Amino acid sequence: MYEKITPPSTGEKITFNNGEPTVPDNPIIPFIRGDGTGIDIWPAAQKVFDAAVDVAYTGKRKISWFKIYAGDEACELYGTYQYLPQDTLTAIQEYGVAIKGPLTTPVGGGIRSLNVALRQIFDLYACVRPCRYYAGTPSPHKNPEKLDVIVYRENTEDIYLGIEWRQGSEIGDRLIKYLNTELIPATPEHGKKQIPLDSGIGIKPISKTGSQRLVRRAIKHALQLPKHKQMVTLVHKGNIMKYTEGAFRDWGYELATSEFRQQCITERESWILSNKEKNPNITTQENARMVDPGFDALTTEKQAQIVKEVETVLNSIWDTHGNGKWQDKVMVNDRIADSIFQQIQTRPDEYSILATMNLNGDYLSDAAAAIVGGLGMGPGANIGDECAIFEATHGTAPKHAGLDRINPGSVILSGVMMLEYLGWQEAADLIKKGIGDAIANREVTYDLARLMEPPVEPLKCSEFAEAIIKHFS
């Protein structure tokens, strides 16, 4: 079955039932070490995972690790250009849950992202990146503890589909000419626009199916959170990209108000209901004016639309959501992407789950991680219905590779997410305690040490792992 790798001789497979993993006490879990700093981070992280499972379950549970290959390490074993061997894909397919270090993607030419390829091959459509603060972590922000968000990033489409053509390529030129002469003139709203002939060109597909399955998972997650965090914000640049990013927003609301009607309230609906709660005799016209402060300046047609919206909301959900009942529902709102970047800094405690398309989520997860201590503290998971691959938010950080200095916290926290996904909460909690206590004790790697006041001598990557383990008890 495998060309160059052998699964561990002990251990069992994780299986899936309706998207939920069934986990034996001795699961086989494939791991990819990763390029660059993967060489430092992975051994440190693995030591922490094994120690936590051992302490939490005193031998009753144990992970059987299965080393698989991708990136530079794969080329060394399998030959030139064998960046993602079939063995690796077979192992992930067979065992269902895997964890990986970062993999290099060259800029401009060269291979396309192996990280993105894995997400697409296994249809891992939700990239889940929690950004929460550990007490004592130095941060450029005054109140980093106020940020506690989870970026829910669509993980398979958008420009990451990688359908693009180089400037000057034969097909790229043909496509531009076809667009300029046939499709753009046939679309009156585009007027006399033309694409410059010396352009590179890329395609940005955003599908209804892809958007809604991501938002569905985000809402289900919100329903598991404490009441005050039951909120999903649809992040988009729909004012500019109306039919891709704007459609993501509309499909998100459509899903929330159809599949989750009894559990969700949208922000606008909440305004309409609370206007009536405060003034039971309010007219629809007055209510509409309060919902849209620019109401009087709008066209008659637009005003009529808002009045209709008010009527529809009151007629359809007053009984189920009115009289304050909406306050117990998941709040679904939306924010324009550039605005959310400043909102997570100026009003962090107003947000919880941020549902995004692929590119916006990529940007936003690095930015949010920076607030709570940097990329060394940014974990992540790529989740599908039958498979999950855990990996940090950051990349290979090549200038730090092989120096035993990088922060392994992000991969260790990705492992915490994996343990929680497996239902091994006790082991996950031990690691969170270990990390929290190590940071509070000012035992940290260079990235956090350089921000600490007064200054503190940094630990090595491997020493930080040992410090975490030491704080289990």
Ligand SMILES: NC(=O)C1=CN([C@@H]2O[C@H](COP(=O)(O)OP(=O)(O)OC[C@H]3O[C@@H](n4cnc5c(N)ncnc54)[C@H](OP(=O)(O)O)[C@@H]3O)[C@@H](O)[C@H]2O)C=CC1
């Ligand atoms: N999922 C994946 O595998 C990903 C892969 N990549 C790939 O990684 C490569 C390098 O990308 P690059 O843009 O440099 O981004 P990186 O995320 O690799 O690193 C950028 C900077 O972030 C900080 N950083 C990253 N990881 C850590 C960590 N564990 N602990 C502390 N600080 C950290 C470092 O900052 P400082 O030096 O200031 O301390 C580092 O120089 C590219 O090929 C890219 O495509 C990128 C993102 C995700």
Ligand SMILES: O=C(O)CCC(=O)C(=O)O
């Ligand atoms: O695959 C890559 O090289 C980069 C991907 C990335 O930045 C991410 O997923 O956050």
Ligand SMILES: [Mg+2]
């Ligand atoms: Mg990224």
